Amino acid sequence: MEKRLRLFPKSTEIHRVDNVGRLAIGGCDLTELAAEYGTPLYLYDQSALDAAVDEYRSSLAAHYPGAAGITYAGKALMNLAAARWAVGRGLWVDCTGAGELYIADRADVPRAQILVHGVNKSAADLQAAVAIAGTIVVDNLWELERLAALAGEVANFPDLWLRVRPGLAVDTHAFRQTGQDDSKFGMGFAEMVEAVALCRANGLPLTGVHFHQGSHFHDPQPIGPALERVLELLSELRDASGWTPAYLSPGGGWGVPYHEDDLPHPSIDDYVAFLSAKLAEGCAANDLPLPVLHVEPGRSIVAVAGVAIYRVGAIKRTVNRRWLLLDGGMADNIRPSLYGARYSALPVANPLRPALGPAWLGGPYCESGDVLIENLPMADVQPGELIAIPVSGAYHLMMSSNYNGALRPAVLWLRDGQARLIQRRETLADLIDRDL
């Protein structure tokens, strides 16, 4: 159980209230937060967010010989508070589509710090992108042609980066691979050559190249061959057209430990050190100028900072299982049902008491697949107790739904011992707000 505690933000402690140990994060008592805001409840510890950014920054400074920047992948968690925090930390913010662009704009993210992604950007996405963003990552030739058509109409046209598909996969769940030959994302090498020519013919401000191999990988090695391929392509493009990119982004995707079995986990520094060395060596080998290296992490910044709190309701014993049924599940965290993501958990009160035996933590929704955690050694938890699931900060709220009329949870931001409500819980009225 001690090991499990290491999955939580570093600021987590067990403090004693009425002689019972209780989990507190960032100086805030989780039992009190649950009483005040209800459950399911999500909270983000700013000190953990800051620590992840600091690690990226110091690693880039230590290992990469050129200039470097960080784009925060907003798809992992995007709301006004997260966008404002990212800007405050000097990050760029990656938005997918007009919706996230709207949030970034309302959060006053400066144009120069907004970067846009999207595999099939709609007309509305492209209009919003040219109006709001500083950089657009172009996914395909059809998009590039539509951007070329817009270029004449807009002053201050964003920089363009081209997204290349290196044709290699990283080791992660197939649903999270993006760089392989048959991926729907990005352009093959022949299309890249055409895209550079199209940009030049239309006088478009082409400044960078982007690739993203997939999400939640734990070994940086497979990035190496992908990067080598991209650099070979860039040297061919340089020979053919004289063009070299000022920026190169290898996307995001660095993984995090979700379960105590994932510990110890290689660090952000291991990843950045590998990437930096490979890029510097590859540029030297291909006689390419060092680009600005823009990493694009989402999960490795926000996942550990986020913790979900649920209340246990019914407890059932079936033939082979002890079921702890929670008041949240696949509607706020689809990851276990979507790709078998594995989580861990601790009771909020007396968290380190010994396990009684394995438990299955199920949600309240009408799907047999609505199980957040399977076969986890758990204490003798009773109905009414609170359970905290660590590493809940990335891709939960953003993929949440109103399935079975679920109300999306309240979200708190913890800083300096204070909890601030950054998103209220949805209400029943929200469920019919769009109905005509």
Ligand SMILES: Cc1ncc(COP(=O)(O)O)c(C=O)c1O
């Ligand atoms: C283009 C792009 N960049 C960055 C990311 C962020 O990945 P992660 O949250 O795993 O770091 C993703 C996620 O899939 C992505 O598609």
